[in-house]
Amino acid sequence: MSRAYAPSAELRLIEHVAKLADEHPPIRFDSVDFTVRNPREFDTRFGHVLDYMARVELEVDRNILELTTMLPDPPEVDQQFYAVWQPQEIQHGLILDRLQVELGRESVDADLDSIGLKLKILGALAHIGPFQDVCRMLYYLTGMATERSAVLAYNLLHRGTLEMGERAIADSVIGRIKRQEPGHFVFYQLSARALWAELAAWQRWMVRFMRKASFAPVGANNPQQKADFGDVMATLGIAGELDDFAVQVARVEKELLWERDRGLKVPVYVSRAFHEAVELARDRAHVPHLHR
Ligand SMILES: [Fe+2]
Ligand SMILES: [Fe+2]
Numbered sequence: 001m002s003r004a005y006a007p008s009a010e011l012r013l014i015e016h017v018a019k020l021a022d023e024h025p026p027i028r029f030d031s032v033d034f035t036v037r038n039p040r041e042f043d044t045r046f047g048h049v050l051d052y053m054a055r056v057e058l059e060v061d062r063n064i065l066e067l068t069t070m071l072p073d074p075p076e077v078d079q080q081f082y083a084v085w086q087p088q089e090i091q092h093g094l095i096l097d098r099l100q101v102e103l104g105r106e107s108v109d110a111d112l113d114s115i116g117l118k119l120k121i122l123g124a125l126a127h128i129g130p131f132q133d134v135c136r137m138l139y140y141l142t143g144m145a146t147e148r149s150a151v152l153a154y155n156l157l158h159r160g161t162l163e164m165g166e167r168a169i170a171d172s173v174i175g176r177i178k179r180q181e182p183g184h185f186v187f188y189q190l191s192a193r194a195l196w197a198e199l200a201a202w203q204r205w206m207v208r209f210m211r212k213a214s215f216a217p218v219g220a221n222n223p224q225q226k227a228d229f230g231d232v233m234a235t236l237g238i239a240g241e242l243d244d245f246a247v248q249v250a251r252v253e254k255e256l257l258w259e260r261d262r263g264l265k266v267p268v269y270v271s272r273a274f275h276e277a278v279e280l281a282r283d284r285a286h287v288p289h290l291h292r
Contacts, residue, residue, distance in 0.1 A: 009194035033172040056219035057093030143188035154178035230281025
């Protein structure tokens, strides 16, 4: 059995999930305006960003599969959250994918059903009660970093889309998707804070150790995807301000896991992973103009 939260924390989570369900129904396909004024220019600048985001959004189905492997016995509020969150993310993915097809690109190639060995081992260990809470904590940390990255990326993409004069896409696609992401971040943040408060010292040690060993930028699970992520950061203007980005993505994680390292701005494994993605993209140079 998973450890329970303090009652006040649990209540806040329940209310938050109810509010998400109420205020953010999945975006309906037929309500979206896919009009692009200059498809060629838009594709050249943002096509690969749409492709990356669509893949990450659609892989939510694999995330759910990973979750059921890793967390055989999730708290009820988590199950309620999945039921609200998954349909939202799937719509984000389908809408972004449709937009890239409208631009003449190929549909996304998402990996929906392969679970890595690492996760299978975690899944086996998770059946040992106290270890399940370690896995849950890792899952919330990943959720926080992922959703925070999404918030930042969609903000920049929205701004860029407006700059190009693509009003319909900015208002009807990116603007609406971007409004649904902060609530996801809040869920993971509340969960991470509540669970961290309940963990024993050995569990916290284990979380730090495993997080250091396994951190990766969102959607970047192999060198090619890491380089793709580097290209996305370059296009969105993050590559020049990598350290700021890392600080924002890992703020709560730093506060919880590394509170004793007061001078630390960002966990080293986070900034290292982002720098590595940019370097891989630079070396590959699919789109060299991005990395000048
Ligand atoms: Fe999303
Ligand atoms: Fe999200």
